[in-house]
Amino acid sequence: MKLIMRILSAVVATLVVLVVVLFMLPGEKVAGLAADQIEAQTGRKLTFQGKVRFTLWPVLGVKSDGVALSNADWAGPEPMLTAERLSIGISAGDLLRGKVRVTEVSAVLPHLNLSERADGRGNWVLGGEGEGASPAAGAGETQAAALPISIEKLTLTGASLRYQPRQGAPLEMSKVDMVLRWPDPSGTVNVDLTLRPAGAALQVQAEVGTFADFLNGAVSSVGASVAADGGSLRFDGRADLTGAATGRITAKTTDTEAFLAAFGQSGIALPQGLGQAMVIGADATYTTDGRLALRDMALDLDGNKLEGALDIAFSDVPQFTAQLNGGNLTVPGLTSAATAAAAGDGSEAAASGWSKAPIDASALALANGTAVMSFDSLSAAGLEFGASKLSLSLDRSRGVLKLQPAALFGGQVLGQVVANNRNGFSAGGKLSFSRIRLEKGLGQLAGYDRLNGEALGELEYLASGGSLDALMRSLSGKGWLEVSKGFFTGFDLEKLMRSGQGNGGSTVFDQLSGSYTIEKGNLVNQDLLMTLKGIRAEGTGRIGLGAQDLDYRFTPTISGINGAAGLTIPVLITGPWADPKIRPDLKNALQPEIDAVEQEAKDRVIEKLSEELDMEVTPEQDLNQVIRDRIEQEAKDQLLRLLRRD
Secondary structure, eight states: OHHHHHHHHHHHHHHHHHHHHHHSSHHHHHHHHHHHHHHHHHHEEEOOOOOEEOOOSSSEEEEEEEEEOOOOOTSOSOOEEEEEEEEEOOOHHHHTOOOOOOEEEEEOEEEEEEEEEETSOOOOOSSSSSSOOOOGGGGTTTHHSSOOOOOOOOEEEEEEEEEEEEESSEEEEEEEEEEEOOOOOTTOEEEEEEEESSSSSEEEEEESSHHHHHHOOHHHEEEEEEEEEEEEEEEEEOOTSSSSSEEEEEESSSSSHHHHHHOOOOOOOOOSSSSSSEEEEEEEEEEEEEEEEEEEEEETTEEEEEEOOOOOEEHHHHOEEEEEEEEEEEEEEOOHHHHHHTTTTSSSSSSGGGOOOOOOOGGGGSSSEEEEEEESSSEETTTEEOOOOEEEEESSSEEEEEEEEEEETTEEEEEEEEEEOOOSSSSEEEEEEEEEOOOOHHHHHHHHHOOOEEEEEEEEEEEOBBBBHHHHHHHEEEEEHHHHHHHHHHHHHHHHHHHHHOEEEEESSEEEEEEEEEETEEEEEHHHHHHHHTTEEEEEEEEEOOOOOOOEEEEEEEGGGGGGOOOEEOEEEETTTTTTEEEOHHHHHHHHHHHHHHHHHEHHHHHHHHHHTTTTTTTTTTTHHHHHHHHHHHHHHHHHHHHHOO
């Protein structure tokens, strides 16, 4: 007990002496000693513009209003740091031994003026190359070693900053809070940081190993977590002050749009299936020239699992290269053209035609680069792909999607489609296809599913306009197709020819072929040939792709018995796609018979007239003129005979 009392008495006596010494030591003197040590170690001058006050609580040290820390000599005259109020905590034990050890620095409403020079060095790199030597450092390293500086804790409250990178526009932020803990000068720093780049809080927790070496430009171990509304991100690896880093990055979002908005990237609404919620893991490497490489990357986008690699070069318009492989993918957030047509622009009925809602193609300008993706299956925009390989290239608001090939509509499609938004929106493509199911292709692309069969062919097209309706009405191009076996739904051609009543039912054919041209949204065909049991049908007419209507004429012929001439009854198909009128063209069907009767009667008249006039009359001659000539000749002959008698 006596020993404990002696120890306690010694501690109390020491504290009394310490308090007396501190009260006798002016605050300006303590602040000056601290400023000298900061300048000796960093090459930066710390100035106190207000009165320096001594404090005992809550921090033992000094406090001053109006404080500034000078900038690097290459970064301009503006201070790197200014603060409305600065508190400096001092180690009492070191102070009694004639040393100043800064244990805590707390700044209220500080402003950080950060910048990079051309070689990537930041003005926050204290000491070393490019920094001016302090006059207080004239004693060399001996003084620095005699009075080492160690800041155990740094607190910034309500900070603002302006960051000017070596390239690009400056970045400004406000309402930044930070607590940095560095209890061991040769050990790890822990940082808690709150940023508000877009208003919402962004929480950062980071650890930097061997922080002293890190400040001197060495590569150190770094771990950092970022959390915001809608998601979080984690990095574990190595980095240096220049920003170069390598390690493993993981991210998880439950609301990607909200998470990106916290970083200042607002308005990015991803369709369901493309990452409204996502999980990402990758080996990442970032270089000081703004290049990010992701390897061994695994993605889970709303349940769609992908793996591969990605390279991004950050600039005003990012450049990217990606290689992705997936399994069975589905993107229900994308709608098809047929669905859009049925929905209209929200104010029109489905029967009104294609949607007139404006097309927003601004996403084509977000980046430039190429992405190649392979997958086992994909359901998106009303399309059902099988195992396929697709390549997407973006270049200055122009996108090219190459199908290399794509398993689509039950068959295979090879070629490319293009979307161009450089000077108004336009779309085009050149495709070849084989074994595709027409009911799937026409149904999913154009909302027309009455033609069924497996087709082979080619298609080349071009359209421009600000809405789907404008695109379809401006459509031009050409192509051809062949179908081995199939059927039409909506009319029975055989029943129509036999009874005149053919609406409803279906027409089964053995072969169908034809070519077509497209101009101003109208597909024109002149050589359709279709064969079915006992019937051969030819077709010609117009299909209104823009107006969604038909004006087409089938000319089917029923084979005659024992080589006799067959019966031909043309069929007219007119009206809208949704409710076309199908009826036989009886007038044109009977016209050949009428023409034959007229020709037979004419031949008999010519024959009889030749007999009566005793001369040959040809079909090419005008019968009225022949008769007039004959009458004139007879009159002349009679007149001559009368004259001779006289």
